[in-house]
Amino acid sequence: MFRNINEISDGAPYDLVVIGSGAAGMAAALFAAIEGRKVLLVERTEYVGGTSALSAATTWVPNSHHSRSVNPDDSRDKARKFLDGVVGNHSAPSMREAFLDSAPEAIAALEANSVVKFRPYATHPDYEQQFEGATMRGRALEPVPFDGRSLGPDLDKIRPPIPEFTIFGGMMVDRTDIGHLLAIRKSARSAAHAIKILAHYAGDRLRGRRGSRLVMGNALIGRFLASLNARRVEILIRTEVQDLVSENGTVTGAILKSGATTRRVAATNGVVLAAGGFNRHPQRRAELLPQGETYSPSAPGHTGAMQDIALRLGARFGEGNLDNAFWAPVSIRKRADGSTASFPHFVMDRSKPGTVCVDQTGRRFVNESVSYHLFGRAMFEHNKQVPCISCFIITDAVGLSKYGLGMVRMGTRDLTPYLADGYLMEGASIADLAARIGVPAASLETTIAAMNRYAASGVDPDFGRGTTAYHRVNGDASIGPNPTLGPISTAPYYAVRLYPGDIGAATGLVINEWAQVTRADGTAIPGLYACGNEANSIMGGTYPGPGITIGPAITFAYRAVRHAVGAAQARRAA
Template structure:
């Protein structure tokens, strides 16, 4: 019988010893733990909160890993040299080329191991372009992998360990939907196939709600976490949730133990082969935020609670240090905020659903545009920060006319304007019968806003945004409305009333982290390694250098370097014992592409 993970330490002997301890149960930590266990290591996974998954559970769950067998199956026009060239052009000297090369070389093997040995199921879409698709070396598909839908019932009692998604991203009281489901929901009255799919989804969810507080059909980030949690459990990983590391122990500079507290129980745990930092980065630590982030960036964000930066302080005491070459210290997304009925703060990231749709525009306090609305969320957030002067672009104002609101929604308001009355009442959405009235209610320049909206009409008619180039790349046009022309991202704001939400630049993950070598070993400033200490995910200095070249560039490298760290630790165990660490053969998972 598996001990409850929130009471795990109470059943652990005083002299417990593990090969590897992984600190943090987001997707990179879960993957590293599962793979290390499959490679023969005895692994303890420690999570500070009550749930596993971290911010990965809130995300789309996409992994950016070039040249896997999924790309080959789609006959993608890609190879290692092309991917390396793309990263050279986009990232450049903001990260070491050697680490990027290691990522590209190990990525296909990491994905194959995750699928063949751990039972995780991934797929690539036939159209999923890189974010900087106008730069040579980019591709339109093949590099972005997403998890297959996962049947949470396979987890048994562990299902409740999976961090639930952001409520505003679910429907019908906890039913998760992905892009395919959304397409069916929007067309179910016009398509028999879409109606049948929707009926199956709703029926499954209704059955789930008789037994659980939310649906067990997991998609996107929740699906990835579900796959990885099942893989970790089947590989024999011990998991302790609601557990805090109080001290990191080292002998002669080699990390060899931890002091962990859980529910009033404290244990000193020996670690022979390594400790892996996978806690989610520095961004939950107030002093580090003050040191690295501009003061205009708000304290709230759409990430999961948990990381407070204590582990970073411990690793720094052992000689580890944060990198300094990243373009941005964090990855950004424009977010809108609203107070829920229970008093909690809902933070909604505006990734792709509204900013690039026709009939929308984003302006600063002067009523003028300052950014191409259809660029990636990271570039959009960076533009808000860099162009902010005395609160001119923070907050910014995303505006939609009535037709766009009905067709695409706006932020937390779903297509069909569902929920609009509630969000108008809370002040999340501001309404105006005319552009001037809307401007007055927002406190922005009315004459400039009227001129901006007139210019948008001209851009839409020509299909060319002469100011900022909106809809000028494959990626940008992909996020528009394919049924709208001549430019799928440009449309006049002509139908009253008009609506707006306030946008703030929020961090969605740390780009600045510990400098490591190509094996994910944490380095000191003199170039020597802190023996037995690894960093992956957002705890590792981003190999993307604070740039965001494509979908999944945090989770992809996080999981690949988790694989690299796991192999390094397992090889160390083999060399110390004088025999090879033989990976066990996993039990194959049941089919999980469910509806």
């Protein structure tokens, strides 16, 4: 339940204080409330949800009770081998073991004690299919859609989705919805589904409210919020943490400020940091991220301020990660209100037939069908030799109409606004498009000609596009012989400029297996925990599969609460 800081007395006692209201923070608050603890959840922005609310909220959890329904042959050993292969020595094996131990328990505990519900997607593969133990399904869970009307006015406190990921001015849709909408004239079942969700949204608009059928990240946060409200967890928004209170080396509370009001609150069992990491911290970005023009589509609350406080208490940042952030290519466009849209190109266009990505010389530099993280890495690596920031994704008239390109959705008839502001670039021929995007025409013509040959043969000898099951799933199954390759031959031709986008922090505070923040000597700071992107990723800056941030975030929130509650019980027994 949302509170005003003026309603809280100075020195108010809580069992647990949680900083940050994304999936990690909400999970920690809920797990503590399930244990009967008095909890305060603190959020510095005007919305709860953080970047989790903006995301698909896919949650990577091997061997959950859901996995068996779609992949009964999966096992803990297979998941361990997979992580060992992908992550290697970029993170401590003990941290991955802790995750594999507790992740299924965490999901089961949520579903047994709250309205937080997940479902497996029929086919949702691990990204790195070439490693032993990879699966095609069962590990990636997604939140079940949620009717936000049950939240009443609190619905408006959830961070809205990225506008460009909605349709009809604010209607949220997930992959299942998109499939039904595209098949509305082909299937009675799809027509019924589409009519149902369209009617729901029409009712919302008639009542003058935002779309209340929540999917993906908004569904997860909505379900968490409803569960926290049911357990009367106190939530403060627009509230900053000025400092943590430490007594004899143990964190025992926090000093909060909202407007002109300051309050000191006690945290008997400890403080959990879950404020999202350093992505909006100017100094940390300069220190930890590659130099060049990058954009962050993450939520604005990820200032790294809590990490600064923790560092003053003796905490340390992780080292040895493959990357310090998780990457995705993004395209940029000014919105009507003057804000900048950073649109992540996850899977909707790069892997589709009839597309190609080129550097500033008009040549390919990457397998376009790899994961968004590997695509971002490739941009930085290639840019060391050849200008590649920014690069371009290119298609033809058929590809644009059938699959869309970035913010230009499939089937868009009026391209005028996108062409007028330069987001979409058009050429009557390949040479004409090359001139418009500033690459050598001969190089681009050679690249397109090669792609057309590969589309006919089904084989990409240069980069191996379409050679793994993950590549092919994101293509178009109706196209052969390779579902990721198609001709680029129908004028006019189109391009959108791509930049690297950091979608989350991989490097953060070092924690132990129980999510305790640790010092340089490896000892824990009593009473201080971290989870989510506030903590150093157990994936070591690699990106093995979908949902590898939220899965561990929820799991280590669960382990943090288990430890905090257990430590409190031990103190009372002593």
